Amino acid sequence: MSMETKKDPVEVLREEIMASPKLEEFFTDMVGMSLKQYMAGYVIDNTTDVEELVDELDLEDTRCCSECGSPMYEGYCIENGAEYYCSDECLHKHLTDEEYENLYDEGRGNSYWTSWVD
Numbered sequence: 678m679s680m681e682t683k684k685d686p687v688e689v690l691r692e693e694i695m696a697s698p699k700l701e702e703f704f705t706d707m708v709g710m711s712l713k714q715y716m717a718g719y720v721i722d723n724t725t726d727v728e729e730l731v732d733e734l735d736l737e738d739t740r741c742c743s744e745c746g747s748p749m750y751e752g753y754c755i756e757n758g759a760e761y762y763c764s765d766e767c768l769h770k771h772l773t774d775e776e777y778e779n780l781y782d783e784g785r786g787n788s789y790w791t792s793w794v795d
């Protein structure tokens with residue numbers, strides 16, 4: 678008998694599953710969501726860095742609060758995006774009302790409350 682290396686049956690199974698064109702449909706039926714939905718859930722559940730997601734995935738409608746790190750689709754944009762704040766509470770940890778009003782400058786400044794979704 679030769680000294681051939683025995684394959685692990687589970688690894689053979691894994692390789693065949695990965696090569697199967699029916700895998701994605703089978704997965705969707707089994708898990709009850711699409712592969713993309715599953716991936717998005719995994720990414721959200723396993724990151725603590727929303728800013729990295731926004732950068733790496735080129736997200737357009739989401740920003741990351743510079744104070745608390747929460748995702749936001751509306752909030753304060755300070756000095757053309759140097760900082761973002763999701764709420765008055767987060768804003769006021771960095772700027773007083775008066776400082777913000779000076780930056781806002783009755784709409785002429787580069788700091789304002791806005792929404793990135795329609």
Ligand SMILES: [Zn+2]
Nearest residue numbers: 742745763767
């Ligand atoms: Zn915040």
